[in-house]
Amino acid sequence: MKLPHFEYEAPGTLDEAIALLVAGDGMARPIAGGQSFVPVMAFRLAEPSMLVDLRNIPGLNKIEIGAEGVRLGAMVRWRDILDHAGLKTALALLPEAIEHVAHYQIRNRGTVGGSLAHADPAAEMPTIALTCDAVIDVVGAKGKRSIRAGDLFIGPLMTSLESDEIIVSVLLPAWPATRRWGFQEFSRRRGDFALAGVAAFYDVDASGLAQNAHIGAISVGDTPLRLTKAEAVLNGRKIDDATIADATAAASAEVDPNGDIHASARYRKALVGTLLSRALNAAANRKA
């Protein structure tokens, strides 16, 4: 469990960082908080030639709340999100979900950009990004581009990022004040990776019916998932027990999780429904 040999640089600018990644020819890796990737290296599951530490690059750790929404710099740490008073009203789903990230020490180190780039389907941030229609800004040797969350996550621990691209920030579009939301996650111990998790929100129209339903699921697929069939159940209906029961059934039916040493596939499939039911009840009962 000792780290393999690697070179280490901590450049002061994005341009320098990108140059180092280009020079690494696919074998250099950017590193932020190191809470996921360093253990991967210790298990010798990855042996990069160089780690390019982003910690000295200024401007990547801002949380900005504006008309377009919430922009989180890639080096924003979980602790920054939890300590930020404005987020609790601007996008309450986000701190609620981030509360579930691992443990105290890890939340002090882990970063938004690192989690998105690591693309673990059992992690909170990728599913929150997907559920909220987030857009991820990256920069690389060929310049800047913006990637929709749905296009970023392409497999377990796999993204559409090029090896010389660095995540700069993520934009979570602004929420109307009347949005209803819920977040539920279940793990074997507090702080463990979720056996399953659900993030859900919807808007209520003038006639009291749900619209624009978004449901994301954690840890029940190779990537973060949107539960589109369950969303379709909600849209245009009043969120009552019957609707919730239908959405719950739809959610369980549309996921096809794997079993592992912690839980059977059958259990996980049902758990998604249970958690969605609880999330929707919380959403419906929440004071707007």
Place this chain on the structure above:
Amino acid sequence: MKPASHHAQNTYIGGHIERVEDYRFLRGEGQYLDDVSRPGQWHAAFLRSPIAHGRIRKIDASAALVMAGVHAVVTANDIEGDIPTIPFRRPNPTIGPYAQPIIAREKVRYFGEPVAMVLAESAELAEDALAAIVLDIETLPPVIEREAAMSDKVLLFEDVKTNVPTVFNADKGDADAAFAAADYVIRDTFYTQRQTALPMETRGLLAEWDAKLGKLSVSGAAKLPFFNRKAMAKMMKLPEEAVDYIELDVGGGFGARGEFYPEDYLVAFGARKFGHPVKWIEDRREHLMAIGHSRECSSDVELAFRKDGVILGMRGSLYINIGAYVRPNGMTPVRNAAQFMSGPYRVPAIHLDAYAFVSNKTPAGTYRGPGRYEGCFFIERLMDQAAAGLGIDRLEIRRRNLLTHTEMPYPLATVLPSDGRAETQCDSGHHLEPFELVVHDSKWAEKSALQGTLIDGRYHGIAIGSFIEGGASGPQENVRMELHADGKVGLYAGSSAIGQGLETILSQIAADYLELPMDRIVVFHGSTTYLKEGWGSFGSRATVMGGSAVLDAAKKFLAAFRTHAAARLGVTIEEVTVSEGVARTADGRSVPLSEVIADGINVDGSFKNQTPTYTYGSSFAHVAVDAGTGHVEIVDYVVADDVGRIINSMTLHGQVMGAAVQGFGSVFSEELVYNDEGQLMVGSLADYLVPLASDYPVVRCHSLENWPSPTNPLGAKGAGEGGIIPVGGVVANAVANALSSFGVKPNVLPLSPSRVWEMIEDARAKV
């Protein structure tokens, strides 16, 4: 027997005394193995079998040997003659061929078995080199589970023709006659999962060879340094005096750490062969595949009752998966499960067969409460089912069968073949006392209304169970007591400190009997350099055995003080009395202890005892089960035990509560899962789920000292393991009680969320 204390009050013994060790630990001054390094030391890393069962064709280390910083690669070919096997601690006539060789030569028999050792300039370089060794192994069919193992279709040891090294029989009375005469019989099958003790500090060793003196020094000893010294000397073909075992601070043992493992020999072999100190720290991944596993036990057992709920007999079979080899203590859980399944209950007729079978998994050993946790789970589940079947209250059926003081000493079943402890008996006690205390303190009467009730989406349930805990493993313990130049009393103990507060306990006992303040006592422990012979800390023995040896030494120490003082005062010994560190004559003259330093006091004390103590107690659980997620919350947990005599209520409660929480890990989350190929699927603490500090906030405990043990002058009993023993049975019964409307039978552990939910779903599907 009345406790030997001559102090009515104002004693350290029995107090709530802070641990003397903690000043050092809390200041970061603990000295663990990883804190120790030597100039010129090499680091070891082990190449381990990547498959469960196979035949080694070739090991090619040439690419590793040319890597910078790599000094050597040791394989079985470097061992001259036969590969040494690790000696048994508790031998029996049939286990010889199953002993573990210290390195695999022809065959590998478990995932993680050492096949080569790299010695390099750093641990990192040693680990790098592992990847460069080419290991060519022919795969053999793996034997993973009971059915495959016991069929003997594929043999682990072709020469012995069976995968079952020993079947232990536990017998008492005529079990078949008891069942023939029974009004009611309850029979069921159970399973406790494979686990490990998981001490916080992984294993590690630093071996040094002094070629001039021909001496081997091994730092990193724990649990039983003197036995391991003998084992090492035997395997190294060295005189015993040529081997020293040095005990540093130890971050937990729990029965697993400190036994002799293959790496222990190989690290020492490297130091001796190459003349460099060799250091090895086990990483957590290899810890999970290398240290002793335990608890993998299935059973098919039955209890016979009279219609009034009185137990007439117990019968059945236990099947214990002991892994690929019989390790030094590998048979202890097997024979214990058979002998102690009757636990605290009056069971007049017993016949149990306990099968130990080998498989292609990591070899097993002891883990806190070995065999007793398993047996307690089985019988407590049967007791609750019998109560329902007979229509008797769950408290009442226990009251009718718990042992009372009028029956002491109470013999348990005799276990054969004998490992030296075929017969044993509960030494003292009245089991109804802690039971009624728990009934009262848990508010059982009030909470009875909860049973199976759904409140805010969760089903509530309660249960109670009882246990016995064996302690005071023999045969002997030694201490030496010496007056130091600074006037302090050095206490050199054969007992080991594995994190349990040994220095505190022994200091309390010595201080009381010497009538000195505790800070005048300095304890040195666990190293073979202090004493000619010692035993260590296992089987909940250090307080009883080590503490009683301290009494013996203290008596001799005071006698020596009197002798020296009498000489200085020019009187006979009889004319001198000693109290609080001062020798006095009737006419008022005195000599303080500090004045006889030059005369020298250095005395040996010992305590011999082959009779175990039996702490006993009861525990209660109130659980709330979330049927949607399968999560079980421990709403309340109460445990009471009678330990004969309380030495330190604070460390005692630490033991009991810590053991209870460790037990919750056993019931809910810890499991060493293997796949069908025999690969261990658990590689880190993200997979092996030990309880976290915040998981189980409510554990309450009470300690009694109503019935001192007659086996030792302190009247004390071992108390390090009892807390874990009842947890499986009590929690499973509480879950069954909570889910009584579904009729589920939680007979398979662990009660993971997934398993609890599936039990409910399957029960719903049947309706």
